Amino acid sequence: MATPQDTTQESAPNTGSWRDELEDVGFVRRVLISRLWYGPDWWFVAISAVMVAGFITLAIIPGAFAPYRPDVLVGPRFLAPNARPDLPVLVVGGSSNATQLRDLATLPGGERPSIGVLQGVPTAGALNQEAQSIDEQLKTEPEGLRLRPRIVRFDTLDATLQALQDGKLTAVVVRQLEFEQVAKQFPGLREGSPITGETATAGGFLLGTNEIGQDVFSRLIWGTRIALIIGFSASIVALLLGVPLGLFAGYSSGPIDRLLSLVMDSMYAFPGLILAIAITAVLGPSVLNVIVAIAVLYIPTYYRIVRGQTLAVKEELYVDAARSLGARSMEILRRYIFPNVIPSVAIIFSVNIADAILTGAGLSFLGLGLPPTIADWGIDLARGQRFIQTAWWMITFPGLAIMLVVLAFSMMGEGLTEIFNPKLRER
Amino acid sequence: MTDDTLYSVRNLSVDYTTRSGTVRAVENVSLDIKRGEILGLVGESGCGKSTLGKALMRLHTGPAHIAAGELWFDGRDLMTYSEEEMRQIRGAEIGMVFQDPMTSLNPVQRVIDHISETIRTHEPSSEGMARQRAEELFERLGIRSERIDDYPHQMSGGMRQRVMISLALALHAKLVVADEPTTSLDVIVEAKFLDLLRELREEFGLTILLITHNIGVVAEVADRVAVMYAGHMAEVGNVEDVFDRPLHPYTQGLLQSVPNISLTEADSLYRMGGEPPNLVNPPSGCRFHPRCPSAMPICSRLAPHLQPAVDEHLVHCWLYEDHPEKEMPTVKVEG
Amino acid sequence: MNLSPFALIFVVIGAPAFIALVYIFVRGSAGLRRYILTRIVLTLPMVFILASLVFFVMRVLPGDPVSSALGPKGTPEMIQRVRAQLGLNDPMIVQYGRFLRDVVTFNFGNALTGGHRPIVDEMSERFPATLELVIPASILALLIGVYGGAFAAARRKKATDYALRLYSVVIYSLPIFWLGLMLQLLFGVRLHVLPISGRIDAVVGTSLKHVTNIYSIDALISGNWNAFRSAGLHLVLPTVTLGLILSGVFVRLTRINVIETFQSDYIAAARARGIRERVLVYTHALKNAMIPVITLIGLQVAILLAGAVLTETVFSWPGMGSYLVERISGRDYTAVQSVITVFALFVALISLAVDIIYSLVDPRVRY
Secondary structure (H helix, E strand, O other): OOOHHHOOOOOOOOOOHHHHHHHHOOHHHHHHHHHHHHOHHHHHHHHHHHHHHHHHHHHHOHHHOOOOOOOOOOOOOOOOOOOOOOOEEEEEEOOOOOOOHHHHOEOOOOOOOEEEEEOOOOHHHHHHHHHHHHHHHHHOOOOOOEOOOEEEEEOOHHHHHHHHHOOOOOEEEEEHHHHHHHHHHOOOEEEEEEOOOHHHHOOOOOOOEOOOOOEHHHHHHHHHHHHHHHHHHHHHHHHHHHHHHHHHHHHHOOHHHHHHHHHHHHHHHOOHHHHHHHHHHHHOOOHHHHHHHHHHHHHHHHHHHHHHHHHHHHOOHHHHHHHHOOOOHHHHHHHHHHHHHHHHHHHHHHHHHHHHHHHHHHHHHOOOOOOOOOOOHHHHHHHHHOOOOOOOHHHHHHHHHHHHHHHHHHHHHHHHHHHHOHHHOOO | OOOOEEEEEEEEEEEEEEOOEEEEEEEEEEEEEEOOOEEEEEOOOOOOHHHHHHHHOOOOOOOEEEEEEEEEEOOEEHHHOOHHHHHHHEOOOEEEEOOOHHHHOOOOOOHHHHHHHHHHHHOOOOHHHHHHHHHHHHHHOOOOHHHOOOOHHHOOHHHHHHHHHHHHHOOOOOEEEEEOOOOOOOHHHHHHHHHHHHHHHHHHOOEEEEEEOOHHHHHHHOOEEEEEEOOEEEEEEEHHHHHHOOOOHHHHHHHHHOOOOOOOOOOOOOOOOOOOOOOOOOOOOOOOHHHOOOOOHHHHHOOOOEEEEEOOEEEEOHHHOOOOOOOOOOOOOOO | OOOOHHHHHHHHHHHHHHHHHHHHHHHOOHHHHHHHHHHHHHHHHHHHHHHHHHHHHHHOOOOOHHHHHHHHHOOHHHHHHHHHHHOOOOOHHHHHHHHHHHHHOOOOOEOOOOOOOEHHHHHHHHHHHHHHHHHHHHHHHHHHHHHHHHHHHHOOOOHHHHHHHHHHHHHHHOOHHHHHHHHHHHHHHHOOOOOOOOOOOHHHHHOOOOOOOOHHHHHHHOOOHHHHHHHHHHHHHHHHHHHHHHHHHHHHHHHHHHHHHHOOHHHHHHHHOOOOHHHHHHHHHHHHHHHHHHHHHHHHHHHHHHHHHHHHHHOOOOOHHHHHHHHHHOOOHHHHHHHHHHHHHHHHHHHHHHHHHHHHHOHHHHO
16 A cells, blocks of 8 residues: 555655746846747847847947047038938049049159139038148158149139149049039049048938037947946935935835925926926036936825835734844844845836936936037037938937947836736736 | 526636746636525635636636536526626626635725725616615615725724625625635634624625635534535535535545534644646546555546535545446445 | 906815815824924925026026027127026026026016016916816726726736737837827818817907916806807817826826736625625726826826827917917027916926825825
């Protein structure tokens, strides 16, 4: 007759063993296994985590991704996305083998090169500038070459190019696209290199340029830095202030709790952006002030949630039990209440960052908060609004960037909520 | 199916789909409920008794569904009914009383509206008439007329439970399934509740399926008892027969576990060994075999059948069933 | 008769609200009465705190508001004179007392810059504009939100549910000013079908008689269909912008609450009585689910006002929000102080109204 000890099958797992097994499995495997458990919500969190990591990378090393610096005027104004800038190029006769402006340098005393330009356009000025800087550089070099062109102005493009074709000029400097339009009519002429900013155009302007010639794409990448700085800093400050206050208020439940709650509830009910506007208006435009203003906005959120959770946990039987065994308040807070509070705080933190970035962008859109010298998406949107009729790319891309960053953090918060709040799952 | 059988469950299996796999909460269970009787359905938590109760009116939603079986209610197989036809049966012919009356009542609906809404859902009736019928019912159940417009949270636990019963009776249901109705009540209220059940059975000709884990309640008020374990029906019979002479080893262990007031200090309390099985991966054959003191090798290979051991006392155990491969002889029970 | 539109709106909204309140009070039970009184009494501290916060924040500024408002034109004598006029040299306590008195009597003083108009007059033009924007937007948001949320909850774990969840997360992440700009780009610049700034076409606007300063209503009253059409068209893009953004929050809230409610025991119990599924979702579950949503509607007012500020800026809509931004850039601190106080009052009143409605819906609160 079989006895209970001879069971052929474990009827229930040993309570400790599966936990130990889980610990042995590496973190990566655990993450992958949890995918089966949590289903689509796992994807929510996973995708958003990847996005967040990507944005953080952009914020830390923007230079590695952005072709230009955000504040430099690297290109022509109002260039549409991926359009070729209409730069002034050197055009020479078929017999000449010069390609760059530099190639036209001659020995002092020799014949000065004559370069034709169109009357009344800025190309002449650009040519002068370039020639001068090349000349300065040549002075330091041993060959003794100098570049002192004679600039000849013409009324029409045709006349200019005709003169070159006829051999009356050494070279002509005209806009690239202009030349290419009529190039067929002047078969003897050859297009050389642009005379200005060649290195600048090497990267191209993926998303166009804004109204003063800055690269939109670079500003987008560099803007990540300020957005994330504001987002993280404001959230961390709010957390550091709100969580302890909430713990304290929830645990002590005295008159201080009531007073604090009244203040916090009033702040919480009031429109956040407007409060932030008021604070930055008073303190003045600077990054630090924006961080402070937004942090103040979110302290009540942390306070309320943490206080609520503290109150709930405080009523639990195991806290009573601990207290009856002589545990001190700090210990109870640390060992029972605080760990229960952490999941909610984590969720709020990630949603908080999303919100802080939105509020910060809103503030700079309104022209309050950040000094205008910083590359920021909100500021770019405000600038772009004036040119909505002509330069659609100035408002489309910065806003898209804001949305993607905020989306990443909100998705993470949303996914974490579903994972940490299992009561919403199907029984 | 004979005429005195109100409900006949045949080979019912109910599955739950969970993330860990499919759980067969009720396997191949057959049960007859006789007209006018109070049948107690007992077992540990998780043995499938609530699932069985809900299956009687096909109340399962979401991950739970009936995998196989027949449900013969009053000569009709409910498995062939559409959802709309089932809806018409629920509340009107089969009623249910739930465990926790606080959460089972709509907090924003007045108590009397619960009943009048039910009446008007099933029968064409004016607001006034429905309300009047509700009032009469409440009076019969001992709820004072000045309380009928209250909200659930304004009533005591015992009163709420009476409201639950009246909901089940509002349309003169033939069968009332009471799912752990006294678990949330204290002992005195529970006693009153059981008295009320008996009275109502007499007066309205009710048939009651009383689902509970409390054997004492069953002993006091039921005519017959059915014992479930891990989704299987272990033993069914008259209360006196089963309690005086439990045949299934599980029932024996169960009854032995009840503390007896005549125990002395020297006696120790009986504890049944082992733990209830994990139903995702249940034990093979008879699900009780890992804990059974009388287990034989055949028990882990094949599941027995629910058969009469003597008269109307049915048992689901190899001890009492013949099989060519059995190693031990069959126990014969005298009548 | 120059009835300030400000006062007019106040009366039109306030009178029925007051009557309703009295009715509820008289017909309600003792518990309800007690609850309402408590809520009214508790609202006062909130307004008090916010108004005081405004006062002190404004006084904490480094630098002198008057001299920065007057700019380089201000001679020291002028500055002193204006300061004395505004009572800025008095001790803080006296200033505070005067401030509180002014708040209660709605005496906001004159703008420091830009014409020195009485602020109340400016607000009486701006406030109706904001109302005209905010009310339709809220209704739109509620409709999309509540029905979208219930719809998603009813189809949980299916494609529609995830699509709606994605919708609400995306909408939540959209900067409202960017949405406005994109709508302007699409419908105003590319398709040329809708106007992108202002409240009404300038030419048509001159023919409109201003009564309430809510242009669409005024046009309706005076039968001026041109004006009505123009005002309506101008209203479309800003309302859609604000309403869409707000709807995301409501979809999410309603969905979660309906799901949670739907898993309750009383829903199962009702199903066991044969109540129809549709009745269960849209009556029993939704009614219970709306209770927490109502409280949150009150909090959404905050988001609504913040959104209004940004929307008005994008669409050059002359409401309270854009007024605030203009006055801040112009360093007109008297006006800024007044605007924020009015906002605080608005929020407090809405909170109070929501609490009272909440007590009517959830009987557990009053007994």
